[in-house]
Amino acid sequence: MAKLAKLLQAAAGAAGGGGLNVEDVFSTYLYTGNDTSTAIDNGVDLAGEGGLVWVKARSTTVEHVLYDTERGAFKLLQSQSTAAELTQSTGLSSFNSNGFTVGTNGNINGSPHEYASWTFRKAPKFFDVVTYTGNGTNGREISHNLQGEIGFIAIKRTDATDEWAGAARKSNGVYSVWITDPSYALFQTDAALYDDTGNVSGNNVPSYTDTYFTVGASFTGATNTSGATYVAYLFAHNDGDGEFGPDGDADIIKCGSYTGNSTIGHTIDLGFEAQWVLVRSTSNLRKWMLYDAMRGMPVDGNGAALYPNSTDDEEALQRIGSSNVGFQLTSTDSMVNLSGETYIYIAIRRGPMAVPESATDVFAIATRDATAPAFNSGFPVDAVLFRSNISSAANNEIGSRLTGAVNLETNSTDAEQASSKFTFDYMDGYSHLVGDLSTRYSWMWKRAPNYFDVVAEPIASAQMSGPAAYSYNPPHNLGVTPEMIWVKDRDNSDDWYVYHSALGTSQKLILNSTAAASSSSWAVASDNFNFYAFGNSTGNAICYLFASLDGVSKVGSYTGNGSTQNIDCGFSSGARFVLIKRTDSTGGWWVFDTERGIVSGNDPLLYLHLTNAENTTLDFIDPYSSGFAVTATSSNVSGGTYIFYAIA
Numbered sequence: 001m002a003k004l005a006k007l008l009q010a011a012a013g014a015a016g017g018g019g020l021n022v023e024d025v026f027s028t029y030l031y032t033g034n035d036t037s038t039a040i041d042n043g044v045d046l047a048g049e050g051g052l053v054w055v056k057a058r059s060t061t062v063e064h065v066l067y068d069t070e071r072g073a074f075k076l077l078q079s080q081s082t083a084a085e086l087t088q089s090t091g092l093s094s095f096n097s098n099g100f101t102v103g104t105n106g107n108i109n110g111s112p113h114e115y116a117s118w119t120f121r122k123a124p125k126f127f128d129v130v131t132y133t134g135n136g137t138n139g140r141e142i143s144h145n146l147q148g149e150i151g152f153i154a155i156k157r158t159d160a161t162d163e164w165a166g167a168a169r170k171s172n173g174v175y176s177v178w179i180t181d182p183s184y185a186l187f188q189t190d191a192a193l194y195d196d197t198g199n200v201s202g203n204n205v206p207s208y209t210d211t212y213f214t215v216g217a218s219f220t221g222a223t224n225t226s227g228a229t230y231v232a233y234l235f236a237h238n239d240g241d242g243e244f245g246p247d248g249d250a251d252i253i254k255c256g257s258y259t260g261n262s263t264i265g266h267t268i269d270l271g272f273e274a275q276w277v278l279v280r281s282t283s284n285l286r287k288w289m290l291y292d293a294m295r296g297m298p299v300d301g302n303g304a305a306l307y308p309n310s311t312d313d314e315e316a317l318q319r320i321g322s323s324n325v326g327f328q329l330t331s332t333d334s335m336v337n338l339s340g341e342t343y344i345y346i347a348i349r350r351g352p353m354a355v356p357e358s359a360t361d362v363f364a365i366a367t368r369d370a371t372a373p374a375f376n377s378g379f380p381v382d383a384v385l386f387r388s389n390i391s392s393a394a395n396n397e398i399g400s401r402l403t404g405a406v407n408l409e410t411n412s413t414d415a416e417q418a419s420s421k422f423t424f425d426y427m428d429g430y431s432h433l434v435g436d437l438s439t440r441y442s443w444m445w446k447r448a449p450n451y452f453d454v455v456a457e458p459i460a461s462a463q464m465s466g467p468a469a470y471s472y473n474p475p476h477n478l479g480v481t482p483e484m485i486w487v488k489d490r491d492n493s494d495d496w497y498v499y500h501s502a503l504g505t506s507q508k509l510i511l512n513s514t515a516a517a518s519s520s521s522w523a524v525a526s527d528n529f530n531f532y533a534f535g536n537s538t539g540n541a542i543c544y545l546f547a548s549l550d551g552v553s554k555v556g557s558y559t560g561n562g563s564t565q566n567i568d569c570g571f572s573s574g575a576r577f578v579l580i581k582r583t584d585s586t587g588g589w590w591v592f593d594t595e596r597g598i599v600s601g602n603d604p605l606l607y608l609h610l611t612n613a614e615n616t617t618l619d620f621i622d623p624y625s626s627g628f629a630v631t632a633t634s635s636n637v638s639g640g641t642y643i644f645y646a647i648a
Contacts, residue, residue, distance in 0.1 A: 019248035021353035025051075025121040026252075028276060028294040029099070030427055033057075033110040037093060039101045044119045046095035051121040052129055052233060053092060053100050054079075055107070056306055058114040058295065058314040062107050064306075067092040067100075069122075070131045071231060076107075077156055079308040085158035116295055116306065116314075118276065120233075124148065125243055126253055128234040131158075134215075136226035141212040144234050150208045151237025151255025152346050155215070159229045168282075168344040169237055171256040235346055245353045246449075252349040257282075262332040262339035268347070270326035273477055275350035277320055277327050278308070281335065282342045289335055291320045291327075293350060294380065295425050298322060298404035299456045299540075301330020304425070322350075322402055324455055324475055350477075356448045359552045359648040365576065365595040366429070368440035373429030374421075375442040381430045382447040383454055383544065385410070386421065389439045390596070390604070393611045397421075402456040403542060408488055410511050410589075410608040416490040416542075443577065443593070449479035451553055455543040456490075474543070482545040483555035484645060486511055490540040500643045502557035503583060509643075512609050517583040546645060554627065554646045557583075562638030569627030571648040574598070578621060578628050579608070579645040580635055587634065587642075592621050599623065 027042035044051070050069035056062075064079040073094050076086050090105040099119065102109040109115070120127040124147035132142050144150075154166040207214050213232070216224035223230065238244075238251035245252075254270045275293040280286060288308040291297045295304040295314065301321035304314050319337075321330040327347060329337040336343065356362045364377035375384070386397040386407075395409045399422035407419035421433045430444070445452050457474040476482070483501040488494065496511030503509070507517040548555045554569035569575060578592045589608035596604040596614065600622050605615040620635040621628055627646055630636040 018246045019242075019244045019250070020123055020126075021245060021351060022252040022275075022349045023351040023353065025123045025126050026276070026348055026351075027099075027117075027119040028292045029117045029119065030058075030294055030425055031115050031117070033106075033108075033113045033115055035104050035109065035111045037101060037103055038109060039096065040099045040117060041096075042099040042117075042119055044099060044121050045097050046100055046119065046121065047097045049121050049123065050095075050129060051119060051127065053095075054118045054120075055092075055102075056116055057107065057110070058116055058304070058306070060106075060110075060113050061311045061313050062110075063311055064308055065091065065107050068129045068231065068233070069095050070129045071158065075158075077158065077231070079164070080310055082161050082163050084160050084162075116292070118292070120235075125236045125238060125241070127236065130232045130234065132215075132230055132232075134224040134226055134228040134230060136216070136224060138216045138224075139207075139214050140216045140224055141214055142232065143212050144232075146234055146236050147210055148241060149210070149237045149239070150213060150234055151253065152235040152344075153213060153232055155223050155230055155232045157223075157225070157228050157230055162228075165223050168257070169255045170342075170344065171258065246355065250349075250353065252353075253347070255344075255346050257342055257344045260329070260334075260337040260339055260341045260343060262337060264330055264332065266329040266337055267323050268326045268328070268345070269323075270347055270349075272326070272349040273322060273324050274327040274347040276346075276348040278346045279320065279336055279343055280345075281338070282344055286335055289319060293322060293401065294427075296404060297327070299328070299330075299402050300404065301328070302404060322456075324457060324477060352448055354448075355450045355479075356446075356549065356552055359576070362446040362448050362451055362552065363577065363647045364444045365593050366442055366444070367438045367595075368431075368433075368435055368442070370434055370436040372432050372434050373426040374431035374434045375444065376429040377444040377446075378428055379446050380427055381424055381444045383445040383452070384422070384430060385443040387441045387606065390441050390606065390614045391439045392613050394613075395611055396606075396608055398544075400454050400456065400542065400544075402454050403490070406490075408490065408542065410496060411611055413493045413495055413512060415492055441595070447477075449477075450547055451478075451549045452547070453478040453482075453545040455541075455545065457541065476543075476545055478545050478547055480547050483548055484546040484643075486544040488542050490542050500557075500583075501555065502641075502643050507583075509581060509583065511589060514586045514588050514609060516585050516587075552648055554644075556646075557641065557643045558630070560630075560636040560638050560640040560642065562636065563632050564622070564629055565636055566624045566629045567627045567644065567646075568624075569646045569648070571627055571646075572625070573648065574623050574625050575628045575646040575648060577645075577647040580620070580630070580642055581644075582634075582637070582640055582642050584641040590620060590635070592628075598628065 027044050029042040052068045054066050056064045065076045073092050090103040091108050093103045094101045128144050128146050130144050151169045156164050237255040242251035244250045258268050277291045280288045290306045291303050297303040299321045301318040305317045319331045321328050366375045368374050383400045388394045396411050397407045399407045401424040405422050406416045421431045423432050424430045453476050455474050455476050485499040487497045498509040498511050503517050576594045580590045591606040602619050
């Protein structure tokens with residue numbers, strides 16, 4: 001969204017309309033170090049609004065470094081260290097209106113290392129940064145601007161060596177951690193933490209309001225020594241009172257606690273899908289665990305972990321995975337899910353929340369490139385259709401960020417299999433398997449409201465509902481009623497089932513088949529929040545959800561007239577991608593795109609249901625400025641009925 005549009009949205013939020021979106025106030029941004037001053041454009045206004053930038057090298061053992069606008073550029077803290085603030089002219093050099101600029105220091109931009117950055121913008125009910133000078137007063141009140149409940153607070157003395165201190169909100173509203181004794185540090189060690197049941201004197205328990213928090217009390221050395229300087233990072237907790245999103249009523253951050261149960265698939269229901277999760281046990285020797293969806297947080301949990309209290313590089317660990325209602329624990333590991341143990345967390349909502357205005361922001365077509373990422377999109381990719389060779393027989397492989405390094409095939413009933421090409425930890429594409437080869441093609445989608453969504457949830461007995469045996473109703477985040485759904489059992493050999501609004505809920509199509517639509521009770525009416533879809537009684541399913549969005553995408557149907565017919569999709573410059581299937585009789589799943597050619601004459605045609613090489617001898621489709629045109633051949637038989645999906 002353009003900067004002007006963001007300003008208008010913010011103004012509308014202040015007036016009681018739409019609010020800020022999560023992508024306006026938070027970003028996970030990945031980049032490769034280059035030893036050269038580099039601007040990181042993540043779309044977050046730090047110059048005007050202020051906030052925090054946290055950076056960690058993923059591929060080497062260096063410190064976590066934290067910079068904030070209150071202390072200024074060049075000044076860093078380390079989450080794993082008690083060290084005082086450092087001044088470093090080669091680190092972060094400026095806070096910008098669309099992100100920040102990094103210098104040449106190895107902690108933040110050393111070649112050829114990979115880095116993760118997390119940006120938190122100051123905003124009411126999301127995040128704030130406060131600095132103060134200690135005065136030695138017990139119970140001193142420090143003002144803040146969260147304008148809502150504090151969910152988590154981290155305090156660090158900046159002028160001298162001292163432990164990180166802070167408090168975390170438990171799910172019952174009690175603050176469970178207030179670390180001011182050197183033996184019980186917040187970030188920099190993995191020692192046990194204080195909680196509200198032990199070793200905390202009455203004077204030491206902090207108090208909070210919408211406008212202040214207290215420091216000092218029994219151990220004044222950590223949070224309020226006279227003359228010492230401090231910084232506090234405050235994370236809000238939304239509980240139905242968030243003021244974010246297009247309607248200004250959505251939550252984007254939650255802080256709380258849960259009790260481990262040693263059950264794989266234990267889901268922490270937040271009311272939204274999480275993209276960033278920080279978890280820590282409150283007892284025993286445990287590390288902080290930091291996961292995010294950009295580096296990898298697939299539903300099966302084999303994601304990428306970093307440790308805020310350690311310099312360790314990134315590690316692939318099956319502990320925390322995505323869930324369309326929060327996050328799930330995919331291990332019985334004591335770090336996240338030991339039975340009976342209490343864990344605290346911070347979780348931030350997945351974006352984007354803004355409805356896309358341009359198809360190029362959410363859909364791309366590319367051939368394989370010689371440099372990473374192998375397929376360039378210009379945006380973070382959430383789902384892909386991949387063809388290893390359009391000139392000869394090959395499978396049509398499909399994968400998603402939610403499922404990670406595995407794939408299915410639209411031309412096959414086969415179960416999911418491992419595929420190293422499906423790596424998604426890039427800001428502008430996917431796959432590290434590089435190589436300049438123009439016959440390798442990929443079609444790439446970004447999840448976005450009113451346009452496209454992916455759901456990958458286990459099919460469990462608790463989800464069994466609806467009119468058919470073997471159906472389940474996972475909630476989705478499309479924001480509107482899906483008009484087309486593709487469903488596949490990931491664990492077993494089974495067909496791809498397709499729902500399309502033109503056929504209604506009593507008929508289905510098979511993506512891996514030419515068969516006409518057939519009667520089925522596999523689906524019932526979808527709505528904005530839940531849908532019913534076919535699946536086996538146990539296992540895992542993947543669902544791809546499509547919708548029409550003005551000027552961006554169109555899910556529709558037409559009846560053939562035996563001559564050239566214009567299909568109006570409401571586009572301004574024609575369709576870049578078109579999928580067509582005849583429904584009243586047998587017919588293939590035909591794929592056309594402008595990268596390979598949509599022209600007046602023969603068009604390269606691929607088939608989702610077959611491994612065949614592209615066919616260049618047929619003229620099924622022609623250009624049309626508002627969408628596409630179909631000709632008098634198989635794509636437009638008089639009286640025949642067809643469904644289509646088109647992207648501008």
